[in-house]
Amino acid sequence: MSHSASPDASLEAALRRLAGVGRLLVALDFDGVVAPIVTRAEDARPTPETADAVARLAGLPDTLTAFVSGRSLASLVKVASPDPRTLLVGSHGAEVRLGGEEHPVVLDPEQEAALATLHRVLAEVSSQAEGTWVEEKPAGRVLHTREAAPETAAAAVAEARRQLAAHAGVFIKEGKQVLECSVVHATKGEGIAFLRQVAEADAVFFAGDDVTDEDAFRALEAGDVGVKVGEGETAAEFRVTDPAAMAQTVELLARLRADLTARRPQDQA
Ligand SMILES: [Mg+2]
Structure with a gap:
């Protein structure tokens, strides 16, 4: 195993390919992926490098970003302070925020x-x-x-x-x-399927660290890239060690996507 924090060669190759797709959705679990795990959930904050890379991705043409969390939407907004362009899925898919507009849960x-x-x-x-x-x-x-x-x-x-x-x-x-x-049946797999549709994405990047993220990994399709953060059994194709390594991965994806976007002719951008 490499001691470098940068992604290994196979993951880098997958990111390089992903960066070239027409419409890209970059969806990330929050706790343990964007933010290191902390004892008090309310103290969780994004790794600055990841937050920067997500904001850069959100600013690129044909590129959508999303946080997909088990947290309630309110809690996710509070700790993540997400860019308004970033789509939010809370409560494992039961709550969503799209374009700054919240769709809360309605219970019968x-x-x-x-x-x-x-x-x-x-x-x-x-x-x-x-x-x-x-x-x-x-x-x-x-x-x-x-x-x-x-x-x-x-x-x-x-x-x-x-x-x-x-x-x-x-x-x-x-x-x-x-x-x-x-009391609402919702999984991160359904969250990913919904976001894929909303984003009209040609390919999806998803990273998660917990058991409930496995539903999302199983919802990935050919051409998508799934990255498991940390140890444990997974359906994801790739793995990184921790949120710091995740930051390197998202930064690399943002850099590759920005380079390719800059080179695309204006009429296709
Ligand atoms: Mg997590």
Whole structure:
């Protein structure tokens, strides 16, 4: 393995090819990809080099950028301070912001009832498990366990799963030290498919670090580029070690795309 932070040769070749497509969508998970993982979710901030590269990409012709996050849209906007041109997908696809316009979640009465049950169950479980807490999202609740002892965390997750198993309207995903529960069925795979359509993209770049990003990697098609950040099993074709290496990757893509765009005849730009 190279000690250089720059992308390896096969990834660089893939980026070079990707930079030449007609319409390009560059979609990134936020936490663990654009921003290093921090203990308090509200303290997460983009790596400056990545934020710069994303802004440069957003300014290029036929190039769209997006953040695709499990965070609520409100939380994502707060920590990412995204360029208004960057498309946003929050709550794993349940909420979107396009061209600065927000499309919030609208719940029907059954979903409202499921959300109330979900809240009650997780609040109860969390109150019995020291170091865990419940995050509120418009269409769901998240049980966070990263500050709990491992055995407490495992027991809390198991108990929440047991109590919620009978609720048909509650969709559960397990992430890194979180149990994500939603009353709207949404995956990052659907988020990517939606963005691909909105962007009318000829090819998509996607990078993610968590289990829920695997849905997005599986939604990639021939000609797309998927990059897993960090360790763990993945459907992505490429892998980088951490958000710092991701910054190098996005910077290289921005540079290649800018070079090719500059060389394209005006009437095609
Ligand atoms: Mg992540």
